[in-house]
Amino acid sequence: MIVMEQYLTQYIDPYYVRIAVLLGINIVLALGLNLITGVTGQLSMGHAGFMSIGAYTAAIMSIHAGTSFGISLLGGALMAAAFGFLIGVPTLRLEGDYLAMVTIGFAEIVRVVFLNLDIAGRAIGLSGIPSETGFLNVWLVAVLVIFLNTRLLKSRTGRALYAIREDEIAAQASGINTTFYKIFAFVIGSFLGGLAGGFYAHYMTYINPQDFGFMKSIELLNMVVLGGMGSIPGTILGSVVLTLAPEMLRMVAEYRLLFYGGLLVLMMIFRPNGLLGDVRWYDIRKRLARNGVKSYGTA
Amino acid sequence: MELLEIRNVSQEFGGLRALDSVNLQVRQEEIFGLIGPNGAGKTTLFNLITGIYKPTEGQVLFRGRNIENLPPHQISRLGIGRTFQNIRLFRKMSVLDNVKVGMHAVTRAGFWGTLREWGYSRKEEKKIDERARELLAMVGLYDKRMEYAESLAYGEQRRLEVARALGLNPVLLLLDEPAAGMNTREKEELIELVAGIRGMSITVLLVEHDMNVVMNVCERIAVLDYGRKIAEGDPYSIRNDERVIQSYLGVGM
Structure with missing residues (x-):
């Protein structure tokens, strides 16, 4: 794997490799948030918090305990999941705006805790994190996460999560323990957030509390909303667009936030369900069939 | 034998007494009608039975067991299915998935199982799929199984709610105004459907304003007015009850 990694960096512009790595990390982050907000409908505006818990935990483990990369990643993810559970339990009674406030x-x-914690390097941040993250390990995990996520959402559990988003009372009347499934979504979502945070820390080798501020949470939320709440292809598309956009908009960096805001307004007007939020293969096939285009012999 | 017993149940919302010491017994395998003017407390009673509200006073017994303090999802697991007056479908889910969600209570594949998708979960998923298709065929929505629930016509949405409620293999099915907004033909289909449900040895408790439907399918009827039960009996005696005519049916019925 190391050989392949070297091969990659040798023959492909490191700039592109870097974007690809960050994209992989963002996809894992966004899919975690998608589970909470897109699928289960619990508006979370603090996903960067879980990311930072994962990042700091993994980094501290690697630096101070000298654990291997895999163990550090797992430790960060589990720590984030534990906080997901802790924050999930008391906030379950809240809905919509209120939940958003609590997560912010x-x-x-x-x-602020990391800003004042000695072991986290306070405002200076944490440096000297071993550089372990590369294109291959990130994308291996990202693909696995995409695969398992797809599985999950097509299953009994996934249907229960969507049902909670669509109508909580009807979901309860169908025998769904909505409390359990909401915590479940929070725990899995924050686990993925923590996992991605660990990758991020071991890629940058230096982290600072400012990396995980409110704007990062909003950026992640934008990926889910832009692509389509609850849709895996949509969330991936949202991650791609919003990972590449800042690179392309580099020359107008100061106006980036303007672009995000404008984008959201346009989305609300033209595609309130996101780019792929309510688009299914079934509908595409049907439309093709209606227009007289032969498709898969089913028309 | 009584399947469901409402014992002295009262429900207050602030100062408003929505239900006032109501007693009701629903027997095994009968179709029981609940009628009364708007605001009489019919839907409140449904919400009490299904655990959305906790009664201020009194008890709800299902198969002799107190259920008034159980959360909604546990009550549905005992075999009480329901539909809603103001249609509560999972709008952005396919028709088929709506019914599959309805089967949540009678299936058990968990997180790890569904991630692996072999062995038990896989078998169960196949069973869910087959059963959901059966139920859709029964309510005449099989051809629309891939559509979003929100794209269905009104009458179809009501039938889908019934199919979803049947998914949990109910012993008792609560139908809240299933004929509301339906045309004559749809109402006839509904009467047939309820008869079919009865044939599955499911007890039905029906709230309905359409007297034609109520008188046609119900074996016994209770009448609520201002949170009180003012009459109970077979359709014939209800139709001729002085107080019922006065408060609800009206003269000339």
Whole structure:
């Protein structure tokens, strides 16, 4: 794997490899948030908080305990999941805007704690994290996460999560323990957030509380909303667009936030369900068939 | 034998007494009608039985067991299915998936199982799929199984709610105004459907305003008015009950 990694960096412009690595990390992050907000419908605006818990935990483990990369990643992810559970239990009674407020608050608290924690390097940040993340290991995990996520959402569990988003009372009347499944979504979502955070820390080799601020949470939320709430292809598309956009908009960096805001407004007007939010293969096939285009012999 | 017993149940919302010491017994395998003017407390009673509200006073017994303090999802697991007056479908899910969600209570594949998707979960998923298709065929929505639930016509949405409720293999099915907004032909189909459900030895508790439907399918009827039960009996005696005519049916019926 190391050989392949070297091969990659030798023959492909490191700039592109870097974007690809960040894209892989963003996909894992966004898919985690998609599970919470897109699929289960619990508006979380503090996903960067889980990411930072994963990043700091994994980095501290690697630096101070000298654990191997895999163990550090797992430790970061589990720590984030534990906080996902802790924040999930009391906030379940809240809905919509209120839950959003609590999650924002949570992420801010996490940021301030790391800003004042000695072992986390305070405001200076944490440097000297071993450089372990590369294109291959990130994408191996990203593909695995995409695969398992797809599985999950097509299963009994996935249907229960969507049902909670669509109508909580009807979901309960169908025998779904909505409390359990909401916590479940929070735990899995924050686990993925923590996992991605670990990758991020071991890629940058230096992390700082400012990396995981409110804007990062909003950026992640934008990926899910832009692509389509609850849709895996949509979330991936959203991650791609919003990972590449800042690179392309580099020359107008100061206006980036303007672009994000404008994008969201346009989305709300023209595609409120996101780019791929309510598009299914079934509908595409049907439309093709209607227009007289032969498709897969089913027309 | 009583399948469901409502014992002295009262429900207050602030100062409003929506239900006032209501007693009701629903027997095994009968179709029981619940009628009364708007605001009489019919839907409140449904919400009490299904655990959405906890009664201020009184008890709800299902098969002799107190259920008034159980959360909704546990009550549905005992075999109580329901539909909603103001249609609550999973709008952005396919018709087929709506019914599959309805089968949640009677299936058990968990997180790890569904990630692996072999062995038990796979078999179960196949069973869910077959059963959901059967139920859709029964309510006449099989051809629309891939559509989003929100794209169905009104009458179809009501039938889909019934199919979803049947998914949990109910012993008792609560139908809240299933004929609301239906045309004559749809109502006839509904009467047939309810008869079919009865043939599955499912007890039905029906709230309905359409007297034609109620008188046609119900064996016994209770009448609520201002949170109180004012009459109970077979369709014939209800139709001729002085108080019922006064408060609800109206003269000339």
